[in-house]
Amino acid sequence: MFSEFLKEIKKYTKVGVISHIRPDGDCIGSQIALCRWLELNGINCRAFNDDPVPENLRLIESENGLAVETPTVADLAECDLIVLVDGNATHRFGLFDKWFKEQNEKVPLYMMDHHPDPDDIFDLMVSVPEASSTCELVYKLFAEDDPEMIDSGIAKALYTGIITDTGSLQFDSVTPETVEITADLLRRGDFKPNEVIEILYSNRSLAQLKLLSRALETIQLFANNQIALICVTGEMLKETGTGFDDCDGFVSYPLEISGVQAAVFMKDHGEDGIRMSLRSRSDIDVNRWARVFGGGGHKKAAGAWHQGQLEKAIEDVIEEGSKQLS
Numbered sequence: 008m009f010s011e012f013l014k015e016i017k018k019y020t021k022v023g024v025i026s027h028i029r030p031d032g033d034c035i036g037s038q039i040a041l042c043r044w045l046e047l048n049g050i051n052c053r054a055f056n057d058d059p060v061p062e063n064l065r066l067i068e069s070e071n072g073l074a075v076e077t078p079t080v081a082d083l084a085e086c087d088l089i090v091l092v093d094g095n096a097t098h099r100f101g102l103f104d105k106w107f108k109e110q111n112e113k114v115p116l117y118m119m120d121h122h123p124d125p126d127d128i129f130d131l132m133v134s135v136p137e138a139s140s141t142c143e144l145v146y147k148l149f150a151e152d153d154p155e156m157i158d159s160g161i162a163k164a165l166y167t168g169i170i171t172d173t174g175s176l177q178f179d180s181v182t183p184e185t186v187e188i189t190a191d192l193l194r195r196g197d198f199k200p201n202e203v204i205e206i207l208y209s210n211r212s213l214a215q216l217k218l219l220s221r222a223l224e225t226i227q228l229f230a231n232n233q234i235a236l237i238c239v240t241g242e243m244l245k246e247t248g249t250g251f252d253d254c255d256g257f258v259s260y261p262l263e264i265s266g267v268q269a270a271v272f273m274k275d276h277g278e279d280g281i282r283m284s285l286r287s288r289s290d291i292d293v294n295r296w297a298r299v300f301g302g303g304g305h306k307k308a309a310g311a312w313h314q315g316q317l318e319k320a321i322e323d324v325i326e327e328g329s330k331q332l333s
């Protein structure tokens with residue numbers, strides 16, 4: 008899978024590795040692990056993201072002696088190769104997207120990702136939509152090159168990414184191979200699964216749980232109880248002293264209702280519109296669903312914006328999703 012990548016990347020000496028805006032465990036894990044691989048191969052690299060690394064993922068940076076930096080245009084211009092990880096369309100990459108589009112002489116651009124339908128602007132891509140996570144792909148890069156390079160920092164970074172992108176190995180994307188990879192990472196990293204789970208998930212505040220309680224009250228069922236909806240409004244945030252960043256994982260609750268095939272989580276951003284997260288545990292393809300509204304993602308998890316008011320967004324989105332049920 009990586010023969011061309013392994014051959015070509017050694018031609019470069021200053022590589023910028025960029026992960027997508029609003030970073031998650033898979034994008035930080037794959038970014039840091041890929042940077043470690045580059046370093047171990049004697050290639051200079053820097054890790055960039057417009058947004059700060061979430062608190063519970065900082066350990067990935069410190070255990071690998073690397074920090075994700077906020078890039079400037081000058082930083083980007085210094086790179087002789089850019090690699091995008093965990094995203095296949097430049098609009099998910101903030102400042103890089105804007106800068107790249109303005110360049111006449113474009114820097115070579117690689118990509119490593121597991122979302123469907125990549126842009127066709129890449130000079131080289133490792134695009135595997137069936138993969139559970141980008142971290143699974145970076146693991147395979149190490150495995151193909153030299154698995155003995157995987158030390159405890161790299162193992163934990165990759166393990167964290169696989170765990171976050173698979174809902175702790177629960178999603179449809181998980182294969183026997185995914186589980187074998189996680190077992191290999193646990194052995195090489197010499198850590199226990201619960202160490203990572205503790206850091207990732209046992210860090211909710213009381214205010215976040217109060218917000219969750221308010222959100223759960225909004226759950227409604229549509230389309231013969233096969234589509235569930237949950238909402239968070241600005242008012243609820245104000246009442247509980249929280250922000251939209253405190254809603255992580257809320258979409259999974261309506262999905263647990265018996266008989267529900269897909270769930271929609273709507274965050275009402277007022278004048279900016281409605282931010283929607285779509286999840287499926289059936290044949291409903293939420294990537295196709297989200298694309299109708301200018302968004303996208305995976306078959307089982309996707310997102311989009313609706314520019315209207317909440318009631319209108321609900322009406323439009325449920326109508327569109329119902330089409331896949333008949």
Ligand SMILES: [Mn+2]
Nearest residue numbers: 033093141172
């Ligand atoms: Mn991912």
